[in-house]
Amino acid sequence: MKPYHISIDGQAVPYQPGQTIMEAATAAGIYIPHLCHNPEFKPHGSCKLCTVKVNGRSAAACTMPAGEGQEIQNNTPELNATRRAITRMLFVEGNHICPGCEKTGNCQLQAVGYYVGMLDTHYPHFFPTRRVDASHPDVMLDLDRCIVCELCVRASRDVDGKNVFGLAGRGLQTRLVVNSASGLLKDTDFSAGDKAAQVCPVGAILIKRKGYEVPIGERIFDHHTIGEVSLEHDQAVLGADHG
Amino acid sequence: MANKLKVATTSLAGCFGCHMSLLDIDERLLDLCEVAEFDRSPLTDIKHCSETVDIGLIEGGLCNAENVHTLREFRKHCRILVGVGACALNGGIPALRNHIPLQECLEEAYLHGVGVEDAQVPNDPELPLLLSKVHPIHEVVKVDYFLPGCPPSADVFWKFLTDVAAGKEPELPYELVHYD
Ligand code: SF4
Ligand code: SF4
Ligand code: FES
Numbered sequence: 001m002k003p004y005h006i007s008i009d010g011q012a013v014p015y016q017p018g019q020t021i022m023e024a025a026t027a028a029g030i031y032i033p034h035l036c037h038n039p040e041f042k043p044h045g046s047c048k049l050c051t052v053k054v055n056g057r058s059a060a061a062c063t064m065p066a067g068e069g070q071e072i073q074n075n076t077p078e079l080n081a082t083r084r085a086i087t088r089m090l091f092v093e094g095n096h097i098c099p100g101c102e103k104t105g106n107c108q109l110q111a112v113g114y115y116v117g118m119l120d121t122h123y124p125h126f127f128p129t130r131r132v133d134a135s136h137p138d139v140m141l142d143l144d145r146c147i148v149c150e151l152c153v154r155a156s157r158d159v160d161g162k163n164v165f166g167l168a169g170r171g172l173q174t175r176l177v178v179n180s181a182s183g184l185l186k187d188t189d190f191s192a193g194d195k196a197a198q199v200c201p202v203g204a205i206l207i208k209r210k211g212y213e214v215p216i217g218e219r220i221f222d223h224h225t226i227g228e229v230s231l232e233h234d235q236a237v238l239g240a241d242h243g
Numbered sequence: 244m245a246n247k248l249k250v251a252t253t254s255l256a257g258c259f260g261c262h263m264s265l266l267d268i269d270e271r272l273l274d275l276c277e278v279a280e281f282d283r284s285p286l287t288d289i290k291h292c293s294e295t296v297d298i299g300l301i302e303g304g305l306c307n308a309e310n311v312h313t314l315r316e317f318r319k320h321c322r323i324l325v326g327v328g329a330c331a332l333n334g335g336i337p338a339l340r341n342h343i344p345l346q347e348c349l350e351e352a353y354l355h356g357v358g359v360e361d362a363q364v365p366n367d368p369e370l371p372l373l374l375s376k377v378h379p380i381h382e383v384v385k386v387d388y389f390l391p392g393c394p395p396s397a398d399v400f401w402k403f404l405t406d407v408a409a410g411k412e413p414e415l416p417y418e419l420v421h422y423d
Binding site: 091095096097098099100101104105110113114119120121122124125127129144216222223225 | 390
């Protein structure tokens with residue numbers, strides 16, 4: 001078979017037709033920052049953190065198919081500055097008070113912040129007033145921290161076959177809703193063992209009675225960058241797919 | 244060193260944990276005093292800054308009118324203003340009240356709270372007026388550097404101050420950057 005290649009930051013990267021830029025990069029051990037993407041699910045392309053330049057034009061690496069002749073820029077000061085801006089916006093659009101959040105140290109949003117060198121949030125904070133749904137016996141939903149990545153929506157629909165979650169509204173009004181007449185999690189067949197309960201990249205979906213189980217200093221991102229952690233996870237998933 | 248760096252510190256709506264963390268640099272404080280001297284600070288009990296201060300470290304966010312006044316005055320005197328800790332950066336734990344209307348907060352604390360006797364909302368002209376929300380400091384003044392953390396570790400202060408004293412652009416390695 002004729003080998004196909006794209007170029008990422010000057011490095012030749014092989015790909016198979018049908019693969020996205022993200023998939024080809026991951027297989028080659030190149031980390032492209034991402035939050036709404038997880039190779040276990042169909043790409044969603046909403047967070048725009050994975051924006052790269054493809055022959056000079058911006059594109060989301062998680063949805064853009066790899067193709068012949070693509071000269072891609074990924075790890076450049078300019079793109080990383082854009083990613084820093086996006087990460088800051090995600091922070092100010094929610095209520096991310098890390099010292100009071102159980103996910104801290106294991107949170108992908110936080111880890112992306114570290115990765116892109118975010119030391120402050122820069123923009124005025126929205127401090128939105130959002131719902132906390134603690135009705136379910138085993139799982140807690142704090143929409144203050146939801147970044148509307150739709151991972152729980154995809155996991156519940158495609159893996160659990162339950163359709164517990166959905167997104168409602170548009171633009172800034174987009175929000176996560178629960179599919180029950182009351183809108184409460186307790187009135188769904190959601191369970192802590194569901195895939196959807198495990199995929200949230202931030203502290204919006206938390207399993208109860210597990211908070212702060214791992215001491216500070218031993219949490220995932222205390223010692224590993226999201227680049228390392230993500231590549232390891234994503235490569236394992238892709239490997240499993242192909243094998 | 245001919246001219247020592249003048250360092251001022253102050254606290255707004257915070258818990259003083261960041262100042263405690265600064266003190267945690269322990270005996271390195273003596274080395275620091277070789278290159279820096281403390282100006283206004285709760286550590287020196289000097290209440291106002293000298294005309295010009297090289298580095299101003301400020302912890303805490305803005306929860307009342309006095310915080311805003313203190314922050315503006317502090318900014319005016321500091322050549323380099325450094326926002327220190329989660330409260331200064333995004334409001335931190337005090338900002339957890341931003342969900343709740345101020346009136347309800349006051350009523351819960353002073354009227355309906357468990358164990359409250361002689362219930363009344365404090366209302367003395369000496370008390371600074373509360374802002375309806377807690378805000379980070381960058382929403383009011385220009386901040387030159389940020390040291391994240393709740394609190395930032397002693398090593399963060401040490402790295403930042405020694406970098407500046409050495410005339411270097413301050414930089415924090417990965418292990419020292421935490422938002423919590
Ligand atoms: S979800 Fe992540 S970024 Fe948000 S408060 Fe929790 S730890 Fe911080
Ligand atoms: S709850 Fe979590 S997984 Fe679901 S959309 Fe929000 S951030 Fe994504
Ligand atoms: S990871 Fe590609 S848009 Fe979110």
